[in-house]
Amino acid sequence: MAVTTSEGGGTSSILSAETASGRHEFKVEGYSSYKGLASGEAIYSDKFRVGGHCWSIAYFPGGFLKQSCNWICSGLHRYRAAGDDGKIKADFTLSLLDKDRQPLALHTAGRVQCIFPNKAYSWSFDRFIKRDDFDSLYQKGDCFCIRCDVTVVSETREEPMVPPPDLHQHLGDLLFSGIGGDIMFDVGSETFVAHKYVLAARSPVFKAAFFGGPMKENAATRVRIHDIEPRVFEAMLHFIYTESVPDIDSPKDKMVMAQHLLVAADRYALERLKSVCEHDLRMRVNKNTAVTTLVLAEQHGCPLLKEACLKILKSSDSYKEALVGYDVEDDLEHLTICCPSLLKDLHGAGLCDLLKKHRIESAK
Known part of the structure; x- marks a missing residue:
């Protein structure tokens, strides 16, 4: 052939x-x-x-x-x-x-x-x-x-094959070049140029901000973004325009980026990006990251990720490794204060007693 x-x-x-x-x-x-x-x-x-x-x-x-x-x-x-x-x-x-x-x-x-x-x-x-x-x-x-x-x-x-869709490539080029950009985002010490119509088409949060009524962002051409790192915001923009997440070499950095992107995706109602991050975290979560990832999953409504974390922590061997270096201040009280809805799940999984035991052993 x-x-x-x-x-x-x-x-x-x-x-x-x-x-x-x-x-x-x-x-x-x-x-x-x-x-x-x-x-x-x-x-x-x-x-x-x-x-x-x-x-x-x-x-x-x-x-x-x-x-x-x-x-x-x-x-x-x-x-x-x-x-x-x-x-x-x-x-x-x-x-x-x-x-x-x-x-x-x-x-x-x-x-x-x-x-x-x-x-x-x-x-x-x-x-x-x-x-x-x-x-x-x-x-x-x-x-x-x-x-x-x-x-x-x-x-x-056979008839000539239609080339694969390449809209994501053209939109990626548009983001990279900044041509026609009508909104600037100041994130930390960096500035990103984007396009309101593209953002509004992809995110209901951006749509409401730019075209949803008498909000100050409607006519704004420059917006300051708080509580998000520049590289995370840049990765989020990359996904909005191209439907893909930038490649990251280090597995540890991939885990951290997925965690931050999940928070950003939830903040801007980017459901597909949120699902991508949840899936990636489920594949990467381990004994060392199960506790922090569990809190993240609960706070941002990721039931499959939460289930994966609890499954890891249910093993007594796993919980000991998961809590190595975990300060007493960050044990059961901290988890239930920052995320009280987890208390029932922790009791159901038998983890409350394990956390209390860990707190006592750490205090000796």
């Missing part, structure tokens, strides 16, 4: 080759009675079908041409039929068979990539076997058998 493509967002198409194979045996009895046929006169086998086309084995007792009348000629004939839509390509092999119906190696001939035009047409071997050799082989029984193996190769060209 050949695949052709065009760079730069162009079209592409696929050219595939499909094959169909078949075999037919042509037995000629009383062949001596055909010796009087002139050059170019043929005897044809019954028709057989291969690859959706109709074929016959052709046998020329007097040769195909006068200058080769001392040779037996044989070939493959294609019949033109209604519905045939052009030339076809085929490989074929003709073999004389011995008395056990096995091919005679010295009298086997083949052709490859033969083009049969859009009409009745034959491909032949003018000098398939010398007449004298042929007579010595088959005179006794006055019959012979020719076998033809055919493989039809049909090429099918």
Whole structure:
């Protein structure tokens, strides 16, 4: 199969080759009675079908041409039929068979990539076997058998493939260039340029801020963002424009970024980004991050992430490792103060007693 493509967002198409194979045996009895046929006169086998086309084995007792009348000629004939839509390509092999119906190696001939035009047409071997050799082989029984193996190769060209969507690439370029930007965000010591309509289309929070009524941000061209790191806000903008999160090499940094992005996604009602972050954290949470991630999951409504954290903490071995270096001030009281809704879940998982035990052991 050949695949052709065009760079730069162009079209592409696929050219595939499909094959169909078949075999037919042509037995000629009383062949001596055909010796009087002139050059170019043929005897044809019954028709057989291969690859959706109709074929016959052709046998020329007097040769195909006068200058080769001392040779037996044989070939493959294609019949033109209604519905045939052009030339076809085929490989074929003709073999004389011995008395056990096995091919005679010295009298086997083949052709490859033969083009049969859009009409009745034959491909032949003018000098398939010398007449004298042929007579010595088959005179006794006055019959012979020719076998033809055919493989039809049909090429099918599919319609040009539509290139994949690239809106995210163009929007990413727009964000990177800042062209047409109508809003600036001051985050920490950095400033980011964006487009109100893009932000409003992606976030109901931005939509309400810029187009939702008599809010001061409606006409604002510059907004100060608090309680979010510049790199996190930049990553959030990247997702808004491109539906993807920037690559981060360090696994630890990926975990931290996912935590911060989840908070930002919840803040700006970016539900898909929130789901992406929740899934990523579920895959990365471990004994060392289960406690802090549990609080994060509870505060921002991530039930699947919360379930994953509790599952890790239910193991007594896990809880000890999870609480290594955890200050007494940050134990049960801290968790229940900052996130009181967790108290029921902690009791249900049997973790309250473990946390109290840890607090006592830490105080010794």
